[in-house]
Amino acid sequence: MAVAAQVLRSEWTKVRSVSSTVWTLGIAVVVTVGLGALISALSKRDFDRLSRQSKIEFDPTFTSFAGMGLGQLALIVFGVLVVSNEYSTGMIRSSLAAVPQRGTFLFSKITVAAGLAFAVGMITSFVTFFVGQAMLGSHGARLGDPGVLRAVIGGGLYMTLITVFSMGVATMLRSPLLSLGILMPFFFLISSILGNVPATKKVGRYLPDQAGQKVMQVVTPLGDEAPYGPWGGFGIMVLWVVGALAGAYILLKRRDA
Amino acid sequence: MIEAVGLTKRYGAKTAVHNLSFQVRPGAVTGFLGPNGSGKSTTMRMILGLDMPTSGRVTIGGHPYHKLPNAPRQVGALLDAKAVHGGRSARMHLLSLAQLAGIPARRVDEVLGVVGLQDVARKRSKGFSLGMGQRLGIAAALLGDPAVLLFDEPVNGLDPEGILWVRNLMKRLAAEGRTVFVSSHLMSEMALTADHLIVIGRGQLLADMSVKDFISANSADFARVRAPEPESRDKLTAALVEAGAQVLPEPDGALRVTGLTLPRISDIAHDADIRLWELSPHQASLEEAYMRMTQTAVDYRSTADRRHGFQAPPPGLPPTGPVPPNWGEAYPALPGEQPNPYTTQRDSKDVR
Structure with a gap:
């Protein structure tokens, strides 16, 4: 355990001594809050023109999280860089020579970055919610309304898990370009296409972000056939993360550094 | 340890x-x-x-x-x-x-x-x-x-x-x-x-x-000997080998002779009626000893630049001497190894 404490301290030094940390996390906050506020303001303006069904379906909480789809990309970059910087610089050899217990190294490293992503994610989620509701004005929800607090906390957890998932994938792939080249288009485009096109919907809704975002919904849209609830969807995302971490651990353990 | x-x-x-x-x-x-x-x-x-x-x-x-x-x-x-x-x-x-x-x-x-x-x-x-x-x-x-x-x-x-x-x-x-x-x-x-x-x-x-x-x-003494023409060089090589020397061609056309003293080399050349353009004492450096030791074990080796397609040497560049027959030759391949394709087809007359 002493080793784990050493790795945690070392990783904290690493993560706070590069400027990419501030940049990626800062962009995640600004984009998520800013875009959420904008969409909320536009929704309020157009609310009266919505159809009856759209008015019933309107989910003020989820609307304020509209920036998360873009903001999560910055968190993916953060997660990928934390891991693949070790490989692209060659630091990984010094690190693993200092900590031959590779599992301890990997999970302590992920713990530090996940802790940071959790703190930033929670703050972002709450700020986004309150700013978004302020923009929506009379159409907004309150934190005390049923399911809202769960959705807001879920938003912070979602951002944490996306980061951890990216770290797992980056550990497996090692190259920052390859990791970002796969993760960015996947979460920006491919996943939402697969999750919304009728032909692929049945499979697409089990993808990590499609399932995980369910936790941020308060009002279930009419005709939503998802066979899982908010926490069920979140659980599916957790399984994806566990899978990525298991793959990362096995490969790191077996591979030559 | x-x-x-x-x-x-x-x-x-x-x-x-x-x-x-x-x-x-x-x-x-x-x-x-x-x-x-x-x-x-x-x-x-x-x-x-x-x-x-x-x-x-x-x-x-x-x-x-x-x-x-x-x-x-x-x-x-x-x-x-x-x-x-x-x-x-x-x-x-x-x-x-x-x-x-x-x-x-x-x-x-x-x-x-x-x-x-x-x-x-x-x-x-x-x-x-x-x-x-x-x-x-x-x-x-x-x-x-x-x-x-x-x-x-x-x-x-x-x-x-x-x-x-x-x-x-x-x-x-x-x-x-x-x-x-x-x-x-x-x-x-x-x-x-x-x-x-x-x-x-x-x-x-x-x-x-x-x-x-x-x-x-590994530090052996040797003499560098240079004869004017390829014919006299071959003749000299034969005479020196007969006298018990080891003769290795150098890349620039000179000969590296071990096992004979400098005066003896001079005498042999004189008896064979060969003029010498160079006869100099050398001590093999450690670098050379190391190169000799590892020469069959080098992965990346350059070959002579044949400059195919270039017509004449640029004016002012002196023509370099002929390349000795076994220079740049393929080293013996290890079992199961592909021979180096760049060292097989060479023609020393074509090399400038």
């Missing part, structure tokens, strides 16, 4: 290290010599438990690396001076490594002083020269005040002052009773720094002896 026994590493069909056994003793600088790609770095990574050997084992003080109690306090290594995040300051880089090994932060400032980087400690390492990078890497190796030190090519990119500094540092560390294992592809540097030499080529052990023994075994 580092001990390798039958160490072998294969990557697919390529054998990087083959059945390597050696010992590195404390209190001396041991040079680890070999051409590029001969398996030095792979061996170093196996010592540090980063790469798993295909077979055989390597231990430090009797333990495999991953079983060493508190490994970073016992073994320090410089593997790659560029293995630093450019956006991180030198001090933060070393601090993260120190914390990883449970070493107090004040030690970071000590080693920064030892390598002379205290004034740039808070600058991003992105702007460091190669020499400064080497110093930073050496500082990282010294962090844990370890009894065993590994340095992979520590003088690469250093200026003469830096090379002298590294040389003295290695000697001082060894004099303190530490085990110092330094790889290099420069024989001349190792002759000045090391007490003991381990030479490998193509992953196999070529020599394991003290520098003194290596020098006395």
